[in-house]
Amino acid sequence: MNDGAHPRRWLVLGLCCSALFVVSMDNTVLNVALPGIRRDLHASVEQLQWVVDAYVLVLASFLMLAGAVADRVGRRRLLRVGLALFTAGSALCSVASDLHWLVAFRMLQAVGGAMLNPVAMSILTVTFTDPGERARAIGWWGAVAGVSMTAGPVVGGALVEAAGWRAVFLVNLPVGIAAWLLTGRWVPESRAAVPRRLDPAGQILVVVLLASTTYALIDFTALGSTEAAVLGCAAVAVSALGALLVVESRRAEPLVELSLFRSRPFVGANITAVCAFAALYGFLFTTTIYLQVQQGLSALQAGLALVPMAAMGLVCAPVSGRMLAARGAMAPLLVSGTTMTASGLLLAVGNAEASVVERCVAFVLFGIGFGFVNAPVTHTAVSGLPHARAGVAAAFAATSRQVGSMLGVAITGTAVANGSLTTAWSIVALFCATSLAAGLIGSAHSSHKTRFRRPGLGLHTRVRHSMVGGRIAVDVSEDIDEGAG
Template sequence: MDRKWWTLIAVSVATFMLLLDITVVNVALPSIRKDLNASFTDLQWVLDAYALTLAALVLTAGSLADRLGRRRIFSWGLVIFSLASLLCALSPNPTFLNIARAVQGVGGAAMFAVSLALVAQEFPAGRERGVAMGWYGATIGVAVALGPLVGGALTDGLGWESIFYLNVPIGVVTLIVTFTRLRESRDPHATRVDWAGVAAFSASLFLLVLALVRGNDEGWTSTLILSLLSASAALMAVFVWIELRVPEPMLPMRLFRRHAFTGVQLAAFGVSSSLFALFLYLTLYMQNYLGLTPFGTGLRYLPVTAVSFLASPIAGLLLSRVPARVMLGAGLAAIGLGLYLMGGVAPGDEWTTLLPGFVIAGAGVGLINPVIADVAVSVVPKQQSGMAAGINDTFRQVGISVGIAVWGAIFVARGAREVRELAAGTPAAGGGHPHELVEAASSGNLDMVLAAFPPRSRQAVATAARDGFLAGFNEVLYYGSLVCFAAAVLAVWLVREHQIER
């Protein structure tokens, strides 16, 4: 078999493992909460700790790959990710798990940063690369499709730890293929790493997410939250200043003069900050509100993921025939419509209320994944493909990490407001009880919190908490749909075919 197909296989398997880990963890979160006695904030950090380090380091990993060798960095990523997965499985408490997840993100950054570059160097631009990107997109679809099922089956049968053990043998096999079949490549003109940019960007992103996660508890006008937001903005300004002045920036600002480059980054951010970030809240709804098992939740995700899997190869074939902006705009609009249809859930509804939205959003994801992957590396010179892939993955992961934090803040604030209105005149409406009740309903810990209220009022308080959950849940779905519609408009406006190598 030709080397290019071995490259596609290795990259696809690694991507499968990375994405499987995200979707698997989503389904396992309620079980992790129960076993490790985790809070709602802990559950947010299980996802954000991974996404934050991945987003913060993927650009650096791309730069290192261009300098030290893409195969080498990819291999180190596999090693770090596999070892961190083992640590996740052995976690005795939420803090240990979140630290291990952060280390996982380091390995994930190295793998993500060069995946598309490895494919792009083996498949020439045009129809052949379009087919390869179609299969790459299908891999994403399979990971998303199988993730909830595999995660549900493993969590129900062997415990949540097994979802992390699964990565170890997959990582070892992929590492063997990487060393024996893949070709080394690098940018001969690359010389140095932008460490100052790395430090400023990472610190800014961390402070932003920390402020968003802690905002409801500390108060949005508190000194702590305002200081965190101000420091984050200042560090981001420093980062831009650095990138405009260093000889070899990790994020060359000149690339954003190319409208197609900017458009595809906004498309990646749009889908990641909306649908992918909202998978956390969809899972909490199905497991902690409807009472489904992890495997039952995985089964309910099949429509969105199966449609995505079927649409990706078709999108890959259309890449050389249909303008990229048309596919991006249509796909993002479909995801926005799907999220809108998922909203409006009422207390007596079943999971089937989400079904039309699942199908339409799944088709949108399948349509845009291959397009984003192809355009991301086709709007820059081939020598910079590692950097371009890293930038695109950064926008994806920043979207997920910031999205989870933003939706969490809106979700709890809206839910608490609903609880305060419904429970007016009772102890549940005072102090921090509304926030506490919404978080308890979200994390499956409501019975424990209700024990602190008088027995006669518990049923009314429980109803208010569950209604507050739905109020917050519906609101973040509607806002998520607006993000996608906005990204669709920007993609159609900015992406131009003549700027894409075909």
């Protein structure tokens, strides 16, 4: 036993996992409720896209900021603020009278949700001081994330069938309230000894970039490709990206640390994360519309139809971790990309005429692929970097997942709005194939140096990492910057 460990650390783990559970499940549990929302609130497909993407957009925009703020004001304090906002947003969503209010309340939910995931992970890091126990705690954390996301459609189907679509928001209330009360009682307060500086300019540019990109993609179908609003948003997105690159390259402690992109494994892992989660959310959005609108299934029946995907995701996630430890990142990434791509192609070829058996096979393949992707992505993102950059890299990988979720709904939803499920599933397959290619390139055999500047210290961190099949050996050295001072 570690005598210096927090006496109630496993209770702290349970509380942090409860916060993760409601945030991770919120979007996947919502998918099967979309047809009911569309019917009751007289929404178009484009408006349904905003119900999902408004939440993910805010979540992606503020994940990295939330970690920096928590380091300054206190992690427990910000976790409780996040739980309060998320719970209040859920309550308001359950009584929303029209689509516009529902989208607004979803954004409030997401502001709270952005405070939960990175902050809870930081709390676990400082609470579990023993490396072995910390590894087990993070393992449970990953398992809860997998369970919540893959079980969401099944839970959502049961809730909608029993009490209507508003129940998918009401279910968050008892969990959120209990977690808020118990967190104040049992979770220790902590702050960073030297917190990172805040970067308001970078934060504003990130929000503008993501919001304008999402608006342009979602409204492309509704307004037309030549519509001034769409073209204007595209121009704003390009300008925001350019400004972000300039601003962040000049800051001592930027929100988006551009030097991380010198690491090929980091870049490959984040492209893989974006594409894999774009495929997941595009798959869920398209499949929900297909099962309930075209096939006429109830919400519960649609949720049960997705059980094969959920079950395989739960089974394969721990297998992926063991494969990663034994054979490196390339093997699970190969399994993931191949099976997810096959699933998308099978659905695209079968389209609305696919038999129940064909659909089940496609869902099983997708569940296998998604179950294998998370562990190697996180491992590859942080393994080729110095330890001081690991937290930033993990936060960026989490943000990449949310960006992918947002893009998946925006792009596949455009095809669904045009009435082409074949195109939507083909887009899912393309995302999967891109995820496979990026993962294999990022984890392929390589040996090179990557140099990271440590601003204000006159030091450079030089990293040489060699990678064979996803196994990364890192050699870190520091040298004086001759131009410093």
